[in-house]
Structure formats: C-alpha cells, structure tokens
Amino acid sequence: MSSISHNPVAADASASVRVDNVSKKYCRSLKRSILYGMKDLASAAIGHAFQNDHLRQGEFWALKDLSFQLKPGECLGVIGRNGAGKSTLLKLLNGIIEPDRGRIEMRGRVGALIEVGAGFHPLLTGRENIYVNGAILGMSTEEIDRKRDAIIEYAGLPADALDAPVKTYSSGMYVRLGFAIAAHIDPDILLIDEVLAVGDAAFHSQCYSTLSRLLGKGVSVVVISHDLVAVQQLTTRCLYMNQGAVGAFGPSLDVIQHYRQDTDAAMVEQSRAKQPSAPPSVQGGRFTELELMDQSGKPSREFRTGEPASMRFRIELQPGMDAVHLSFGIHSPDWVLHTTYFTAYQGFQVHPVEGHALVEFHFPQLLLGTGIYLINVGLWDKSGLGSFDWRWDAISFKVTNDQPMAGRFMLPHEWRALEGRIEPCSSAVEAGEVV
Amino acid sequence: MSEESGHAGLKAAPQTPVAVYYANRNLLLGHRVWAEMVRELWSARELIWRLFCRDFSAKYRQTIFGILWAILLPLGTTAFFVVLSNARVINIGQTAIPYPLFALIGTSIWQSFVGxxxxxxxxxxxxxxxxxKINFPREALVIAAIGQAVLDALVKAGLVVLMMVYYRLWPGWEALAIPVLLVFLFLMCLGFGFLLALVQGIVRDTEKALSLLITFGVVLTPAVYPPPEKWPFYLINIVNPVSPFLIAIRDLATGQPVSNGTEIALGIAVSLLVFGLSWRIFHLAEPKIAERL
Structure with a gap:
C-alpha cells in the first residue's frame, strides 16, 4: 500500500529515532487479557519467547507495520482520531511497552511528556515533588539541585504554593509544574502526548517557545496533538495514523489537509444524522426554503476558492409580524465559527410582504480555504433577541483549491516585487511525498 | 551496534546512549541481561531513595500517631497473646524467656515481613x-516498598531493646549476626515482593490472599509459641520460609543457643534463589506488565 511501510527509508546514520516495521497488538477483553498475561508471564519465566507474530482470539493490531525516521532538530507531528494508535506509538518509542514485531532505535537521552505530573504525590509539597518527579524522569539529585531554581521560575507558581501539598493545586498549576520539570531534563529526543491541551494561553505560548528553542538546539521532537494549528506551526513533517496504520506521511501541510478532509467528511455525516427534519416549534415564522447557489443561480454544494456564492432564504411569517432579522454564519465541522453576519448588528431589518419574504445573501468572492464547511442560519424577531427558527448545520458545502494551504481563509492578496522580480515557474512547492 | 540500557532516560552517559527495543528483547539478551539489570539497579539508587522518602513522609503525613503505628501494631498483638496465654485460653507451653518479650520479638519479625x-x-x-506513562526501572517501586518494611523492623527493634532492658536480659556477641540474618530475610521478602507485584498487576487475587496470610500466618509461624518439636507441626519450622530466620533471630537476641543451623543455611539458600529468580522474571515481564496495568 504505502512506500513508507514496505520500503523503509535507507538507514540514515544521523537519525535519532528509527522505527522499522513496528507492530503492536492489544486485547480488548479483560478476561482474555488476564489469560494471555499469565501465559506470557509463565512462558517468560521458563525462558520461552512470547508469542508475538500471530493474533490470538480477541486480539487486534493496535499498530501495524509502522516505519519512519527522525533527524536531530526535526519535529514530527502525530495526528489521527481517537484510538488510532498515537499514544501506543509514543509508549513504544519511550520503551514503556515492547513492540510485538519490528525494531525501534532511539539515539540519545529520551524525555517523555506523556502525562505531566504523573508520579506527583498529592500530599507532598510542590518542592518535594520536584525531587520525586525529577528522579522518576531520570535526573540525579545533584542535577535537580542545580536546576531547581530554574524549574521553579519556569513554573511561575505563586510563592506560597511551592510549600503547599500539590493536592491543593489547580489543574493548571499542576501541569505547569509538571511541564517545568520535564522541560529541564535536557533530552535529545522529546516525546509529547497532548499535554499542551491543558493550561492557559500564557502557558501555551511558553510551551511553544520552549519547544522551538529545543528544536533549535537539535532536539528531535515527536508531538501528538489534536490541535492542528499548533501541529502545523511546530512540525515539519506529520504522520497521520488511521486505525493503527499509516494514513499519510509527509510534509505537515499536506498530511494535515488529508486528515482534515477525512475527519470533516465524517463529522458532516454525524451532524447530518442527528439533524432534526423540522424546527421544533414554529412561532412567529420559519424558513421554508434554504438554498446555496453558484454564480449561475444553480444549487451547488461545491465551490472553488474565490468563486461567487449566494445563499437564498425563503421565509414565512405569521400575521402581525411586520419586521424580522436574519443571521447567517459559516463554521467548520469542529465547531469553530469562522464568520457571522446578523442584520440586527448591521443596522437593518427585513419587512415581509403578506407574510412572505425571499432574501439573498451574496458573496462576490467566497474566500474560504480548502475544507468542508457548514452554514448556520437564524430567523429572529424584530428586537433581534428572540429566535423563531434557528438551524445549526443547515447546509454543508465543500471548498477546493489547487494550492495546498493551511488555515481556513484566503484573503484578497497580491505579491509585488519592489526590488528583484517575480516570475512564474513550473512547480513551486517541493512536492511532498504524501503516501 | 551497541545495545545498551532499556532505560535510556536514566543514563547520564557522556556518549550518546542508545536504546533499542524489539520483541522479547530481555529474553534474547540471554545472560548479558544480568549485567544490564545490575547497571539499571545501580543507576536507580537515587530514585529508590527518593521513592522511599516520598512513601515515608506521605505515609504518616495525614495521621496523628505517625511512626508510632510501627510500634502500636506489634504491641497490640503481643498484648493480645499475653492476655490469651495468661487466661489459659491458649496453651503456649514453656518459653525460655519471659513470654511478652518472646511474643514481641516473634510478632515484630513476622509483621515486618508481611508488611x-x-x-x-x-x-x-x-x-x-x-x-x-513513564519509563523508569520499576524495580525501584518494589524496593522502595520493602524499604518501608525494613524501617518498620528497625523501629520495632528499638521497642524490643527497651523491653529487654526492662527484663534485664543481655544478648551475647552472637547477636551481631542478627543484621546478617535480617538482610537475607528481607532479600527473600523482596523476591516474593517482585513476584507478587507482577501477579497483582494481572490479577488482583493476591490482595485477598495476602489478607488471609496476615490473619492466619501468625499462627503458622512460631511467632507467639515455641517452635513445635513433634511431627507434623514440626513442619512449620521448615516449610514456612520465615520460621528459620525468626527462630534464630529470637535465640540470638536473647542469648539462647541457636538450635536450627541446618534450617538457617537452607533458608539463606532459599532467600538467594527466590531473590535472583524473581528479579530476573520481574525484569523480563516489565514491558508486558506496563501495558496491562
């Protein structure tokens, strides 16, 4: 299927992480897993190799034939849906669990942020826990003594918190201290599993600047995250894992786009499935027709970046309603709202004729980036506070684009050479070997 | 290709540490694994000490009596058996030293071991x-736990000394052999501890079984009665691996002649065997256990 898994890249002597055809199997049934555990333990005790190659009943490959290499200073993003095998991969890289097939080679001191603050004892103070956690992460007492002040400063905890038991900490403080310790282990290879999801914005930016500093020093980083924007910014290459196998591997931009297409489609399916056919209550008025159209006025669900697009609302109002407001917004399947328009805020209202109105919302240029989008619409009373008909996920549509791009928007733009010159060329971007 | 420690994170080597992982690695290393195990344990010495300190200071932090609990437990058990013995509910027979002291030494050793x-x-x-979530030598956890038991034993030893002063009983120079016997006793405890920790990682039955052992074990050990001399109760002195150590330590502490030289030699051999074997199995099973916990 993929050139990655079957022809591992020629062994690169400078690689700090080398993963060769690694597979790992798991068992979901507790009973069987106990049985297999006892068997494995017993066979180990009498000196027999564990049975690894074939699946026993109830087992499945959590990770299958995975291969990649990572050079010093390189940052690999690992993305994928829940249960795709991302955390399993990180545990394998860290040597916490053993592969059932294949080989992993790690050159250098490994630091892992699989769960920050694991090993904190709730009753001990922050200061005491620095020593315990540091020792667990492999630091000597002398090393911790040396780095303690830097750790404390980095964590930025309130002065009185350090000598309080960590069970009195907020979850943000907990993570700060954990990350501060882990950031000071001076690893050659750093493994990070979604720990950046916790903490406030200031903490995030601190994490990211620490990471880029480490990358600059030649540390190899493997980072699991669902925050695609962060992955995009931090990583050079990405591994998209899909049910334990390689979904895509290559330059981050391409892989993230590939992943986004897959997940967007799945999320649209989901939201469509739970969509009510008609609004629950009709009071005051409702939409009788909603249509998204291309420039020729034909209904369309697929646009190219920059094409015109129109949204048509047909509304039906009950007698006595002399004015209403309309809202229109675009969001992506991950519930991020990208742009909204509301007549009440824009300073006008819609007056029906004999209880009817047909309104068009027009984009001269739909400047959205590649991806799947959803439209939400609302029909409001004339105060703009009460809604008559409100539909989230009313219509979904797709935007395509020839160029790979990150982000959700393509703003009107132009490149100008004020010195030197700009000329067209054949293939500008170094084509990524996306699998 | 150098295939060094599995715990790459723990090596502060000047040259780049290289960790290689593949299926059955520990098994395929063969006898070379022993060198790795020793190196790993040595590199974990500070971690063991940290974990020991952590457990110790956390254990008594939310208690009122604190470390006194180490004394209260054997005192309670001793008092219980003294009362039973005085009331003739149980017939202990003749002991060479005052019975309270006899029972205190016995229960102290037994409770430290079971603890x-x-x-x-x-x-x-x-x-x-x-x-x-973290790769570190898991042996450190087990050893640190045994460390608590050793500390417990030392506290209890203090109590025993106080009671000996009270009875004006002085041990001879032979008592210097006691620490040596204790080392082997706790080495055996550590060995069994390795195995139990592993098994409990897979099935939780050991927890229940151990509580049974704690309830009945004290009567299956010559802790509160003199070592039986008649068949089949004599077996208690041999089959229970704690018995030889307990009997000898009590004899040495109270200046009695040591009566069970052969059993002691056997006990030491068993202790070394259990320790070595269990440590090896523990090391072998480490990556397998991590995924099942």
Missing part, C-alpha cells in the same frame, strides 16, 4: 499511572 510483602505487592498497581 513488606503487602507493600511490595501493591507497589506496581498503586503506581499504575506512573508505570504506564
């Missing part, structure tokens, strides 16, 4: 979060 087993058996499971 060690109990702490060690839960050490992996209680740190499941850690074991599954």
């Amino acid at each position: 060690g087993l109990l702490a060690a058996s839960g050490s992996l499971v209680n740190a499941a979060n850690l074991v599954g």
Whole structure:
C-alpha cells in the first residue's frame, strides 16, 4: 500500500529515532487479557519467547507495520482520531511497552511528556515533588539541585504554593509544574502526548517557545496533538495514523489537509444524522426554503476558492409580524465559527410582504480555504433577541483549491516585487511525498 | 551496534546512549541481561531513595500517631497473646524467656515481613499511572516498598531493646549476626515482593490472599509459641520460609543457643534463589506488565 511501510527509508546514520516495521497488538477483553498475561508471564519465566507474530482470539493490531525516521532538530507531528494508535506509538518509542514485531532505535537521552505530573504525590509539597518527579524522569539529585531554581521560575507558581501539598493545586498549576520539570531534563529526543491541551494561553505560548528553542538546539521532537494549528506551526513533517496504520506521511501541510478532509467528511455525516427534519416549534415564522447557489443561480454544494456564492432564504411569517432579522454564519465541522453576519448588528431589518419574504445573501468572492464547511442560519424577531427558527448545520458545502494551504481563509492578496522580480515557474512547492 | 540500557532516560552517559527495543528483547539478551539489570539497579539508587522518602513522609503525613503505628501494631498483638496465654485460653507451653518479650520479638519479625510483602505487592498497581506513562526501572517501586518494611523492623527493634532492658536480659556477641540474618530475610521478602507485584498487576487475587496470610500466618509461624518439636507441626519450622530466620533471630537476641543451623543455611539458600529468580522474571515481564496495568 504505502512506500513508507514496505520500503523503509535507507538507514540514515544521523537519525535519532528509527522505527522499522513496528507492530503492536492489544486485547480488548479483560478476561482474555488476564489469560494471555499469565501465559506470557509463565512462558517468560521458563525462558520461552512470547508469542508475538500471530493474533490470538480477541486480539487486534493496535499498530501495524509502522516505519519512519527522525533527524536531530526535526519535529514530527502525530495526528489521527481517537484510538488510532498515537499514544501506543509514543509508549513504544519511550520503551514503556515492547513492540510485538519490528525494531525501534532511539539515539540519545529520551524525555517523555506523556502525562505531566504523573508520579506527583498529592500530599507532598510542590518542592518535594520536584525531587520525586525529577528522579522518576531520570535526573540525579545533584542535577535537580542545580536546576531547581530554574524549574521553579519556569513554573511561575505563586510563592506560597511551592510549600503547599500539590493536592491543593489547580489543574493548571499542576501541569505547569509538571511541564517545568520535564522541560529541564535536557533530552535529545522529546516525546509529547497532548499535554499542551491543558493550561492557559500564557502557558501555551511558553510551551511553544520552549519547544522551538529545543528544536533549535537539535532536539528531535515527536508531538501528538489534536490541535492542528499548533501541529502545523511546530512540525515539519506529520504522520497521520488511521486505525493503527499509516494514513499519510509527509510534509505537515499536506498530511494535515488529508486528515482534515477525512475527519470533516465524517463529522458532516454525524451532524447530518442527528439533524432534526423540522424546527421544533414554529412561532412567529420559519424558513421554508434554504438554498446555496453558484454564480449561475444553480444549487451547488461545491465551490472553488474565490468563486461567487449566494445563499437564498425563503421565509414565512405569521400575521402581525411586520419586521424580522436574519443571521447567517459559516463554521467548520469542529465547531469553530469562522464568520457571522446578523442584520440586527448591521443596522437593518427585513419587512415581509403578506407574510412572505425571499432574501439573498451574496458573496462576490467566497474566500474560504480548502475544507468542508457548514452554514448556520437564524430567523429572529424584530428586537433581534428572540429566535423563531434557528438551524445549526443547515447546509454543508465543500471548498477546493489547487494550492495546498493551511488555515481556513484566503484573503484578497497580491505579491509585488519592489526590488528583484517575480516570475512564474513550473512547480513551486517541493512536492511532498504524501503516501 | 551497541545495545545498551532499556532505560535510556536514566543514563547520564557522556556518549550518546542508545536504546533499542524489539520483541522479547530481555529474553534474547540471554545472560548479558544480568549485567544490564545490575547497571539499571545501580543507576536507580537515587530514585529508590527518593521513592522511599516520598512513601515515608506521605505515609504518616495525614495521621496523628505517625511512626508510632510501627510500634502500636506489634504491641497490640503481643498484648493480645499475653492476655490469651495468661487466661489459659491458649496453651503456649514453656518459653525460655519471659513470654511478652518472646511474643514481641516473634510478632515484630513476622509483621515486618508481611508488611513488606503487602507493600511490595501493591507497589506496581498503586503506581499504575506512573508505570504506564513513564519509563523508569520499576524495580525501584518494589524496593522502595520493602524499604518501608525494613524501617518498620528497625523501629520495632528499638521497642524490643527497651523491653529487654526492662527484663534485664543481655544478648551475647552472637547477636551481631542478627543484621546478617535480617538482610537475607528481607532479600527473600523482596523476591516474593517482585513476584507478587507482577501477579497483582494481572490479577488482583493476591490482595485477598495476602489478607488471609496476615490473619492466619501468625499462627503458622512460631511467632507467639515455641517452635513445635513433634511431627507434623514440626513442619512449620521448615516449610514456612520465615520460621528459620525468626527462630534464630529470637535465640540470638536473647542469648539462647541457636538450635536450627541446618534450617538457617537452607533458608539463606532459599532467600538467594527466590531473590535472583524473581528479579530476573520481574525484569523480563516489565514491558508486558506496563501495558496491562
């Protein structure tokens, strides 16, 4: 299927992480897993190799034939849906669990942020826990003594918190201290599993600047995250894992786009499935027709970046309603709202004729980036506070684009050479070997 | 290709440490694994000390009596048996030294040993979060747990000394052999601890079984009665691996002649065997346990 898994890249002597055809199997049934555990333990005790190659009943490959290499200073993003095998991969890289097939080679001191603050004892103070956690992460007492002040400063905890038991900490403080310790282990290879999801914005930016500093020093980083924007910014290459196998591997931009297409489609399916056919209550008025159209006025669900697009609302109002407001917004399947328009805020209202109105919302240029989008619409009373008909996920549509791009928007733009010159060329971007 | 420590994170080597992982690695290393195990244990010495300190200071932090609990437990058991014996509910027979002292030494040793087993058996499971998330020598958890039992034993020893002063009983120079015997006793405790910790990682039955052992074990050990001399009760002195150590330590502490030289030699051999074998199995099973916790 993929050139990655079957022809591992020629062994690169400078690689700090080398993963060769690694597979790992798991068992979901507790009973069987106990049985297999006892068997494995017993066979180990009498000196027999564990049975690894074939699946026993109830087992499945959590990770299958995975291969990649990572050079010093390189940052690999690992993305994928829940249960795709991302955390399993990180545990394998860290040597916490053993592969059932294949080989992993790690050159250098490994630091892992699989769960920050694991090993904190709730009753001990922050200061005491620095020593315990540091020792667990492999630091000597002398090393911790040396780095303690830097750790404390980095964590930025309130002065009185350090000598309080960590069970009195907020979850943000907990993570700060954990990350501060882990950031000071001076690893050659750093493994990070979604720990950046916790903490406030200031903490995030601190994490990211620490990471880029480490990358600059030649540390190899493997980072699991669902925050695609962060992955995009931090990583050079990405591994998209899909049910334990390689979904895509290559330059981050391409892989993230590939992943986004897959997940967007799945999320649209989901939201469509739970969509009510008609609004629950009709009071005051409702939409009788909603249509998204291309420039020729034909209904369309697929646009190219920059094409015109129109949204048509047909509304039906009950007698006595002399004015209403309309809202229109675009969001992506991950519930991020990208742009909204509301007549009440824009300073006008819609007056029906004999209880009817047909309104068009027009984009001269739909400047959205590649991806799947959803439209939400609302029909409001004339105060703009009460809604008559409100539909989230009313219509979904797709935007395509020839160029790979990150982000959700393509703003009107132009490149100008004020010195030197700009000329067209054949293939500008170094084509990524996306699998 | 150098295939060094599996715990790359723990090596502060000047040259680049290289860790290689593949299926059955520990098994395929063969006898070379022993060198790795010793190196790993040595590199974990500071971690063991940290974990020991952590457990110790956390254990008594939310208690009123604190470390006194180490004394209250054997005192309570001793008092219980003294009362039973005085009331003739049980017939202890003749002991060479005052019965309260006799029972105190016995129960102290037994409770330290069982306490060690109990702490060690839960050490992996209680740190499941850690074991599954961070790579470090898991032996450290078990050893630190046994460390608590050793500390307990030392506190109890202090109590025994006080009671000996009270009875004006002075041991001879032979008593210097006691620490040596204790080392082997706790080495055996550690060995069993390794196994129990592993097994408890897979099935939780050991917890229940151990509570049974604690309830009935004290009467299956010559802790509160003199070593039986008649068949089949004589077996208690041999089959229970704690018995030879307990009998000899009590004799040495109270200036009695040591009566069970052969059993002691056997006990030491068993202790070394159990320790070595269990440590090896523990090391072998480490990556397998991590995924099942």
